Amino acid sequence: MSGNDTDPGTGPRRFASGEAEAHRLDAADPGHRHLFHVPPADGGRYPEAAYLAGNSLGLQPRATRTELLADLDAWRRLGVEGHLEADRPWLPYHELLTGPAARLVGARPTEVVVMNSLTVNLHLLMVSFYRPAGRRTRILIEDSAFPSDSYAVRSQARFHGLDPDTTVVRLTPRPGEDTLRTSDVTDFLAAEGDTVALVLLGGVNYLTGELMDIPTITAAGRAAGAVVGWDLAHAAGNVPLSLHDWDVDFAAWCSYKYLNSGPGALAAVFVHDRHLGDPTLPRFEGWWSTEAATRFEMPPVSRPPATVEAWQISNPPIFAMGPVRTSLELFDAVGMPALRERSRRLTGYLERLLDEVTASRPLTVVTPRDPDRRGCQLSVRLGAGSAADLTKRLRHEHGVVADAREPDVVRFAPVPLYSTYHDCWRVADALAATVTEERR
Template sequence: MTPPVYESSDAFVLGLDAQDPLRPFRDEFLHVASASGAPAVYLAGNSLGIQPRKARKYVQMEMEDWERLGVEGHVHGRHPWLPYHELLTDQVARVVGAQPLEVVVMNTLSVNLHLMMVSFYRPTRERFKILIEGGAFPSDQYAVASQARFHGYDPKEAIIRLEPREGEDTLRPEDILEAVERHGKEVALVMMGSVNYLTGQAFDLRAITRVAHAQGCKVGFDLAHGAGNLKLSLHDDGPDFAVWCSYKYLNGGPGSLGGVFVHERHARSPELPRFEGWWGHNKATRFEMGPTFDPLPGAEGWQLSNPPIFQLAALRASLELFDKATMEALRAKSEKLTGFMEFLLDRLPAGFVTITTPRDPKQRGAQLSLRFKGEPRRLLQRLSTAGIICDFREPDIIRAAPAPLYNTYLDVFRFVKALEAHALE
């Protein structure tokens, strides 16, 4: 595919936005205001997405049914609460490239990760190690270390951390696969992110899964920065499980519910160890209140408790937009948006900024991680004053992520123009 040809001019940027087939989706969101009252340039959707317009309406609808019906809302509400989570199943399955049987919206990411490791981290004397990215999100690192300790292993011996080569910021894909092959016979679980939170590097889930399974390892992925960002194909790629949150690219709101993928081949495996709860029990007999757990087939069988309806309602408002836009179209725009940002950043004065995210679009999502000459926190504050919202991650990275559902090419242009003004002072 021929790479896009970009220009740095007002007319070119306005032309890109005018021709953007996804442009109407921007109006489906409530935009964060800058100090002037105008919509801010919001490039922090990799941390917390903005609010869909219908989220308030959908939550209010359930508030009204609670007021009007009380407990009867479970069966007589406009969207009955007992099966409410099923309204999201097909939509989220399409977002992550799964079959509906393989996904469920429940809990939060780290809770789900622990629940999955109960089933899929089954260490033995010969095979007890967990392989992760050295720079994985801290919660993932805490989770795998605590699981190793729970099973009686010293994390220093049980955790294999993949680190970039000296002087490099990201992992080379071939080094990941080589490490899996080299350590595979002692690894019980390969547990990696789909996109690294700090570097923005996206990993080849299919290749990692293939090599790890060939070595006899179980495979799981944290899709916190992948769901709603990359065009995923979990069913075809074949990992054993995946988990994600929904408050970043999926715009579910602060602390919103997470999701779980369990591959179809495990759908009817009641012998898999798991923590059991009544919401994962056979729906046909759930209210008979019997003493023996009868798990639902698929990912639903890992549910513990009935879910919070208001959070589901808010997330439903966003997933409807993903369904209309399609991940294929969103990913195509995302590559162009991020490529345009890269093009503009490369035109800034030499030495002012370094892009630490891979240049290859196949190895990144929407986020570019940027290292600036000087004090990044001061620059971040200056951007905020100018109505531009990014975020900072230790030790020295500013992350900027144009989300294709609501960001424009003009947003990207304004962001880099503000950087240029700072660089030329």
């Protein structure tokens, strides 16, 4: 840490930690920023943005454009014959994504398929796995679930003729706390689990950044007789996962956040192999739900394979699959263990800087301090003012891109693939300059 009272080019320092330290850390622990396009700064004195909004939309890998253009060129050259003759033939194209997607979430290849969008996939999975009967009708979610999940489970309850206000149970943190404890979930399941048909929680909470104890909660839910599913939108590509070994029934995730596959990118699903080939599970079916070997015999009755591909409905959109494939290749090359370790270092550094800034300002970090209970996101609650207004000032005055969740939470995600220690320093410096100190 620099002992000077100023940092070069900044004038008087706004907080104790110096910019030079961030540069030294980046030299020692550089990450993979060179593989991504970083937007230009919209303000401040640096050419590139300090982009800490990867939990909302990841940056574009440099390889994506080249790879996508290659798929487009196959269409130009081959027309319909590209289904079989392209360098990456379209007919089995989705299979190129299966292996790396399965490795990313700790699953077997037969348990994972890339398809559709996240909430569509949740609905398709709930067709199979939310089957209320007798006393066992309730759906357990967290009160701070992403709104789309809330809408989805409420609509599922209504579809089954149930009252969503009584069917959907929303677990809230204890008074004075911002995040759920694992025991808040397991104690409820121990007491009332015989009324729960489905547990559907976010693996990493979108608002607070809390990493749930997926194996412990899964075991408690299954012991109570419930089906356990996970929304991994903020967990896939952020934290290591072992879905098969954790005995998760099903999961779904998007790929435009930490997986850097572009806005509205394709999502993916996991179904544990104990459910694969089960003829008693109801499913919606379509063209791609039948076995590939006999698909073009055009039989009137589907012959679903004993894999998760039985949950597919339509043929995959090739040009949407290409960016997912490109991104998954990056994760295969770097590896989640290495990314997780860098994430701990980078997020811990940002936390230390935020501690200095928040000590004298009306700001509170609501993300758990224990590194085992979070991914790379730190959420800051404002004591006054609008989160949206603050993020606008951070962007336009300092070139810091963060994400607002109204009314009062700003989310910062130092993504280990491309974020830097200097990005973290810029966040703290910008907050210190933007948020007025409290008078003591």
